[in-house]
Amino acid sequence: MGDAPERPSTRVLASLGQRAGEVAHDFDNSLTAIAAHATLIRGATDDPEVLEHARAILRAARTASQVVERVRAMLRGGEKHERVQVDVEALADEARVAVAARGDKRGVTVVRRREGHAATVAGDPAELLQVVVNLGNNAVDASPDGAEVAIVTADTLDGGAAIVVEDRGAGVPDELRERVFEPFFTTKGSHGTGLGLALCRAIVERHGGALALDPRRGGGTVARVALPLAGDDVPAPRHATSVAIRGVGLDARVLVVDDDDGTREALRVLLEAAGFDVTIAADGTSAVTSFATRRPDVVVSDLELGEDDGGAVISQLLAIDRAVPVVLASGKDAPVGAPWVARVSAILRKPVSPVELVATIRRLAAQRRGAMAGADTPRRESP
Amino acid sequence: MGDPEKPDFHAVRGALNGVVLQLEVIRLALDKGDDAMARRALAAARDAAKTAAERLDAAAAKVGE
Ligand SMILES: Nc1ncnc2c1ncn2[C@@H]1O[C@H](COP(=O)(O)OP(=O)(O)OP(=O)(O)O)[C@@H](O)[C@H]1O
Ligand SMILES: [Mg+2]
Numbered sequence: 001m002g003d004a005p006e007r008p009s010t011r012v013l014a015s016l017g018q019r020a021g022e023v024a025h026d027f028d029n030s031l032t033a034i035a036a037h038a039t040l041i042r043g044a045t046d047d048p049e050v051l052e053h054a055r056a057i058l059r060a061a062r063t064a065s066q067v068v069e070r071v072r073a074m075l076r077g078g079e080k081h082e083r084v085q086v087d088v089e090a091l092a093d094e095a096r097v098a099v100a101a102r103g104d105k106r107g108v109t110v111v112r113r114r115e116g117h118a119a120t121v122a123g124d125p126a127e128l129l130q131v132v133v134n135l136g137n138n139a140v141d142a143s144p145d146g147a148e149v150a151i152v153t154a155d156t157l158d159g160g161a162a163i164v165v166e167d168r169g170a171g172v173p174d175e176l177r178e179r180v181f182e183p184f185f186t187t188k189g190s191h192g193t194g195l196g197l198a199l200c201r202a203i204v205e206r207h208g209g210a211l212a213l214d215p216r217r218g219g220g221t222v223a224r225v226a227l228p229l230a231g232d233d234v235p236a237p238r239h240a241t242s243v244a245i246r247g248v249g250l251d252a253r254v255l256v257v258d259d260d261d262g263t264r265e266a267l268r269v270l271l272e273a274a275g276f277d278v279t280i281a282a283d284g285t286s287a288v289t290s291f292a293t294r295r296p297d298v299v300v301s302d303l304e305l306g307e308d309d310g311g312a313v314i315s316q317l318l319a320i321d322r323a324v325p326v327v328l329a330s331g332k333d334a335p336v337g338a339p340w341v342a343r344v345s346a347i348l349r350k351p352v353s354p355v356e357l358v359a360t361i362r363r364l365a366a367q368r369r370g371a372m373a374g375a376d377t378p379r380r381e382s383p
Numbered sequence: 384m385g386d387p388e389k390p391d392f393h394a395v396r397g398a399l400n401g402v403v404l405q406l407e408v409i410r411l412a413l414d415k416g417d418d419a420m421a422r423r424a425l426a427a428a429r430d431a432a433k434t435a436a437e438r439l440d441a442a443a444a445k446v447g448e
Contacts, residue, residue: 262404351396
């Protein structure tokens with residue numbers, strides 16, 4: 001396991017490394033422009049055929065920007081990484097919840113089994129969570145409807161910790177066993193980026209571990225992550241809450257609209273720590289401009305925006321994209337009966353608990369992503 | 384915005400919201416060992432708390448009248 005001198009994927013990544021940052025940046029800018037225009041087209045037409053094409057462009061642009069994000073994540077290897085104690089059981093539990101959401105749609109159940117001792121490894125909790133979630137998603141994708149996926153924690157032979165993801169799918173053909181780890185190798189066409197396993201392997205190896213995919217007896221695949229246990233010198237995460245705050249941001253873009261400088265900045269810092277890609281706006285005009293160009297997945301807005309009325313701003317955003325989830329943070333009750341209130345996804349009363357805010361955004365982003373991944377975005381009936 | 388005659392307790396909540404968020408930022412800064420960030424958030428938390436107190440006083444004064 002893991003002792004091959006240098007895999008092609010590692011070389012490919014190393015050579016990509018140099019200019020990838022700049023390229024990714026330029027690429028992302030172009031994507032933003034493409035998406036912004038597609039959004040405008042979508043808002044400007046009632047022609048179902050044009051709408052359909054505009055949506056297809058948006059989906060493609062979105063997938064492409066996820067690719068950019070994942071390439072970036074993969075290349076972050078050189079940077080300094082946070083290493084804290086990570087409880088393997090808790091990590092697997094949390095991953096199960098995320099993977100189960102994907103399984104739900106197809107009646108695939110995701111179960112947890114504990115076969116080893118409680119173990120603590122040293123690592124970046126968000127990254128390790130991403131690994132298990134990616135492997136779990138692959139397992140769900142490979143599973144027939146109604147099948148079972150298991151996330152198992154176990155001991156390795158050399159005294160380390162293992163997280164194993166088992167499925168009863170078609171398995172990986174022999175000749176593809178190493179190729180599946182290559183960046184951009186996918187058999188899912190436009191539904192996959194082919195970066196999942198490359199990213200997982202890069203992360204696991206950065207953690208001094210190994211990742212292997214093997215056939216499962218009786219059919220299916222066993223993905224096995226082996227990690228060394230944490231040494232005594234590894235610090236515990238200092239606060240339970242901030243671990244809850246941190247985690248996968250689901251690649252989601254969040255637009256924060258708040259007129260108070262301190263609040264806006266605090267929200268940006270906290271949501272970025274939670275893994276979201278955050279844009280901020282202080283008033284209605286910049287919110288609308290930013291919304292049209294950045295296409296956030298979730299909007300968090302204050303109800304009182306100084307001169308502007310938060311409700312009016314939210315109505316404008318919903319006019320651009322009627323399916324965008326909006327989280328309203330408010331010191332008072334939202335005006336009952338205002339037409340936009342019914343379209344707000346969540347209302348959080350101030351003072352807002354940061355943990356609850358993060359959980360709400362994560363849930364909405366996951367739902368939104370699920371809806372966008374479907375062949376058709378649900379269409380609202382015209383009034 | 385608010386009715387000038389009525390005490391605005393919502394505004395107090397708004398300021399308290401700022402305090403809660405800054406506390407979380409401080410927690411994050413401590414986690415990261417980022418002293419400068421912690422100090423900035425501390426100052427912001429203090430400001431927000433002061434604003435909350437002022438708004439509370441203003442609201443209380445209106446109740447008293
Ligand atoms: N559990 C599995 N069973 C069968 N095939 C798998 C499994 N996991 C991965 N594969 C194969 O490996 C390929 C590459 O996986 P990888 O996670 O890198 O990308 P992807 O899943 O196609 O795309 P993405 O992860 O971006 O959605 C998949 O397209 C699939 O063919
Ligand atoms: Mg995958």
